[in-house]
Amino acid sequence: MKIIRQIGIIFTVCWLSILVEKALPFSFPASVIGMILLFICLLTGVLKIEHIQEKADFLLENMAFFFVPAGVSIINYFDVLKSAWLQLVAVCVISTVVTFAVTAWSVKLTVRLLSRLRERRTGNE
Known part of the structure; x- marks a missing residue:
């Protein structure tokens, strides 16, 4: 249940x-x-x-x-993808690099904020 x-x-x-x-x-x-x-x-x-x-x-x-059905259905649009493969690869590479950079920045910011919070807690006690 x-x-x-x-x-x-x-x-x-x-x-x-x-x-x-x-x-x-x-x-x-x-x-x-x-x-x-x-x-x-x-x-x-x-x-x-x-x-x-x-x-x-x-x-x-x-x-x-x-994701398997979506990946398989890409075959239906192979002719469209073939004509724009360079743009597709460029977008994938750029978006991957941007995603890595934003993730790294977010983790760095979170670590900083958590360390400040810990310092404040230990300073107040």
């Missing part, structure tokens, strides 16, 4: 995000809306991480499996 409840919660959040997407006057991905809704529910305490932990872990562990 626990598994059914967890799947039900995840599907309910997905369904609500689709409804919100349809209600918006502009285009916005339902998947992003779903992540925002789930984040808000977890932040406000409406949901606890234990309510979805097991099924969320399962989905994360098997995420690569869900």
